Amino acid sequence: MDLPQKRKRISYELTNSQPSTREAAPSTSTNGQAGGFVEGAILRITMHNFLTYDHSQVFPGPKLNMIVGANGTGKSSIVCAICLGLAGKTAVLGRGDKVGLYVKRGCSKGSVEIELYRANGNLIISREIQEENNQSTWMLNKKHASQRAVEEAVKELHIQVGNLCQFLPQEKVGEFAKMSNIELLEATEKSVGPPEMYEFHCELKTYCSKESKLENVCKEKADFLEMARQRNERNKLDVKRYYMKKRHLDRIQMLEKKKPLVEYETARKELEGVKKEREEMKRKLKSLKEAQEPLLRKIRSVESQLQPIEHQMKELTAGIKDASQKCKQKHDQLELRNKEVDNIRQDLSLKQTEEADRQKRIGHTQLMIKDLQKELQNMGSMEDVTPQIEAVNAELKNIQDEKAKLEGESLDLRRDKDEASGELHRLQNRLRSLEDMMKMKEDKLRVRFRDTYTALMWLRNNRDRFEGNVYDPMMLVINVRDARHAKYVESQIPANDLRAFVFQRQEDMEKFMTEVRDTQRLRVNSVIAPAESCSKRPPSRPLETLKRYGFFSYLRELFDAPEEVMSYLCHQYRVNDVPVGTEKTKSMIEMVIRELQLRVIYTAEEKYNVKKSNYSNNVVSSNSALRPSQFLTMTIDADERHQLEEQLRAAERKVQRCDQRMAAVREQLTKLDRHDNELRAKKKKLSELKGKKRQLEQKISTKQDSLRQMEQNEINLQAIEEETNTKIAAVNNKKVAIMEEYLSRMQMKARMSMEKVYLALQSAGLSAEKTKLKTDCRDSLAELKQAEGVYTKLDQIKTNLLAKCKTLMSRASAICKMSPGETAVPDELHADFSQLPDTLDEIDAMLNEEKTRAECFTGLSVAVVEEYNRRELEIKNMEKELDDKTNALRTYRQNIAEAKERWLNSLKQLVDQINERFSDFFRSMQCAGEVDLHSENEEYDKYGIRIRVKFRSTTQLHELTPHHQSGGERSVSTMLYLMALQELNRCPFRVVDEINQGMDPVNERRVFDIVVRTACGVNTSQYFFITPKLLQNLQYAEQMTILCVHNGPYMLPPNKWSEKAFMRRAKRGHNC
Secondary structure, three states: OOOOOOOOOOOOOEOOOOOOOOOOOOOEOOOOOEOOEOOOOEEEEEEEEEOOEEEEEEOOOOOEEEEEOOOOOOHHHHHHHHHHHOOOOHHHHOOOOOHHHHEOOOOOEEEEEEEEOOOOOOEEEEEEEEOOOOOEEEEEOOEEEOHHHHHHHHHHOOOOOOOOOOEEOHHHHHHHHHOOHHHHHHHHHHHHOOHHHHHHHHHHHHHHHHHHHHHHHHHHHHHHHHHHHHHHHHHHHHHHHHHHHHHHHHHHHHHHHHHHHHHHHHHHHHHHHHHHHHHHHHHHHHHHHHHOHHHHHHHHHHHHHHHHHHHHHHHHHHHHHHHHHHHHHHHHHHHHHHHHHHHHHHHHHHHHHHHHHHHHHHHHHHHHHHHHHHHHHHHHHOOOOHHHHHHHHHHHHHHHHHHHHHHHHHHHHHHHHHHHHHHHHHHHHHHHHHHHHHHHHHHHHHHHOHHHHHHHHHHHHOHHHOOOOEEOOHHHHOEEOOHHHHHHHHHHOOHHHHOEEEEOOHHHHHHHHHHHHHHOOOOOEEEEOOOOOOOOOOOOOOHHHOHHHOOOEEHHHHEEOOHHHHHHHHHHHOHHHOEEOOHHHHHOHHHHHHHHOOOEEEOOOEEEEEEEOOOOOOEEEEEEEOOOOOOOOOOOOHHHHHHHHHHHHHHHHHHHHHHHHHHHHHHHHHHHHHHHHHHHHHHHHHHHHHHHHHHHHHHHHHHHHHHHHHHHOOOOHHHHHHHHHHHHHHHHHHHHHHHHHHHHHHHHHHHHHHHHHHHHHHHHHHHHHHHHHHHHHHHHHHHHHHHHHHHHHHHHHHHHHHHHHHHHHHHHHHHHOOOOOOOOOOHHHHHHHHOOOOOHHHHHHHHHHHHHHHHOOOOOOHHHHHHHHHHHHHHHHHHHHHHHHHHHHHHHHHHHHHHHHHHHHHHHHHHHHHHHHHHHHHHHOOOEEEEEEEOOOOOHHHOEEEEEEEOOOOOOOEEOOOOOOOHHHHHHHHHHHHHHHHOOOOOOEEEEEOHHHHOOHHHHHHHHHHHHHHHOOOOOOEEEEEEOOOOOOOOOOOOOEEEEOOOOOOOOOHHHOOHHHHHHHHHHHHHO
8 A cells, every 4th residue: 555645643662762852733724623633632642651661652643543563562551541641540441450550660650641632722631640659740731730620621622531432441342342221321422412411311310300209209298188187177076075075174173172171171070079089988998997906816826826736737747658658668579579489480380391391202202213113114125226316417417518618608709799899889989979079060160150050951951952062061071180280271271161061063052052042041151173173183392302391291181071172172272282390390491481482381380471572583471370270170080980880880790690609509508408407307306216215214313312312301390399489488588577567667657647637636626716717807807808999999090080181181282282281272262162062972972973074075185186286287387398399390390391302302313323324334244233212111210222233144133232242243333333423423532442353354354444434534533443453455544544553672762763764665665
């Protein structure tokens, strides 16, 4: 392509250089824009000690600015400079959260200066950043200013670096598709709508919120007002009845005030009468006591004589009791001696019985001996059975030998079976542990990736629907041989692929994704294995050549996987060519990187990525620490599992053979046991015949010995009877002595009983005399007691009446509010008391009548009246508030209608314009897309812009989401939407960073053509398009500005840079 013959803007990236002195001096064009720059466009960007730059100046053009450069050269640093230089937040960039992180490493401060075009004079914004404290110093046109002032100045130029529709940095490209419809509408309004559109939208949402609140308030107040009116109407009769009841209660109160005074007067009169009766009874009681005194003296004399007699009677009673106890003891001793005599006689009886039993047994034994001798004589003629017994013994010995042989074989078989069963259980447990490990891996998948686990369950139930091989997620089918090496495998294979399903056929994968992603709305990943297997692909160099550097294996040899899975990993991640080393490798890592030139290297705990610069051929490496494994730590050896299954089947066959042979041995042993039992029965019968004679002889001998023993054990009954009589005579002598002492105690008891009788007669005479005296004075004593009772009662009545009078007077004084000591009724109560009865009965009757009438008015209280009056006041206030709220609601509805008309009509026109351009762009790419205004129930805070796209003719339009479309499809949709805003854009510039990275070449070329055609139009604003690469043979426009970013140790400082010399060399190269 010919170089345009017009001024170009070149960015300079310097290393340890001085600032460039070149300045942008745009001229004024015919359309009122200086050199095509719109109000607020960027004329110059100067960076000093900022990220990758020592010092650099960038002069962008007024239309499309294509910033091109290799990765790591500093393209995105320009984007960061624009954002931070225009008072943007670090969160917009998605990189470092502190502004000090954007200062070049090793420097204490850095700065960004941006010059913006303004018709009335350019605006220069400067920001100096301190690395240590993350503070910034701002300047506007070389004058110090606050960050707030800078933000206001940027806002006046309609610059919104926080709006993804205007400013889309590299780290935020994916977030555009994640924006909700509501967020996209607000961003679009701020970006391309009139300044008042977003304000109208906010007003509408505020009005609607307040309208809803006012409607609820009005409805609540109207309901409450009606409820209050109905309640007061119900309570009106209660209030009237309340006042009627109050009149009765007032009369009751006055009666209760007069009643204590009347009660006091009545009690006082009663007290005077009781005092007179008490004095008369006191005089009568004194005369009765004087008349009774002589009789009382005689009674006391008799009582003094009775007292010693009663004392003597008590002593005699105690002596009689003691003698009775001692007599009882002697009687008990006699009983013991009688029992002792009975025991002696019982022993004699037992000896006599024993001797009689001995004589019977001797006779019985003699008879048995005679019978046994007779039987022995009868057995003398029987034949000898010894030969038959010896023949049976020989046959039994043969059977025992055979059984011993079979039992030995059975023990060997049982031992073999036990060994085989133990091996079988061991193999089963080991196989079960492997299956449990697989279950644990599935549980981890379910916890970490729920959608993937759901898709796995569906696949296992529907595997017959697929023609080719379909494998579970890689984290389940990959088996690391040594758990210590799992971290290398996980570091090489991303987590998205570890949870991805692997397919052999493309149509199977599409069928699966349609079901789980489109129908079930699950977020799952899937990959397809290469058509040509790469699982056996050899490494680029033999492992033997690497061992001297500490490498012990390639990554592929550290794990097992199915054929297609291994083929995919070799093709995608080159696991067959990634060596794994040790600490030795780390110690000589510089030599390894320099000599081997491997792209990826693993040491014991680190991963090294090695790249070669396309400009200087220098090797650049980066390293990162390996994280502990999360998914592949549980290893299942497939070969071991296969061997276990084979060994398990062999062990089962061995156990089965042992069981069959043991059954045959048991059957033979059963037959031998049966024959053995028959022979033993025969031998027993023969032995019994042979041993019967010898047994008879032994029995006869035994019985004769027993007979001699019994004859020797004869008992001498005569001697035993004489001994028994002697013992009985000794016991009887003891009984005589005890009886003599018993009689002595009985005589003493009888003597003391007679003395007690004589004293009892004396006591009875004195008691009779005392009784007669008491009878004589009983009449006078009863009269005295009666008089004392009457006197005590009168005294108590007097005390009670006196206390009652005091209480009644205190109560009356308190009720009538009288002064202490005052007994006259207060003047203010005379008029009321004069209308009331004067007697207590009449007062009680009237009081009961008034109370009865008052009780007829039930369910009434002062709270009802207070509530009635309070609610009447509330009703009046509420009616006024309801009128005010209704008027305010009417005003809000009118404002909503006006704001809706101003906002919605212009919004629909704006969305139609965006949709028209968006649809045209998609049609030019042989795809379909549309943009519409989406709302729910006319709720203004639910309005949103919905983007729907279709990239294949066989599918329907689908809403743009972070999950449904692929990364490239989302990038295309995002770019075309931004281009649809370009001609409508009221913002001075737009920035898009590396959005074309996920696009395929066809879509990238189409999108690039649309970007060039749209961004270089007549009425478009400034556009920054950052990309690390471009396709060949693209169509460029004259209005474009190409900014090539270079970086490296061979960059020329600006004072040695000659633009003219560069252009001459470029022309010579083009002509050649």
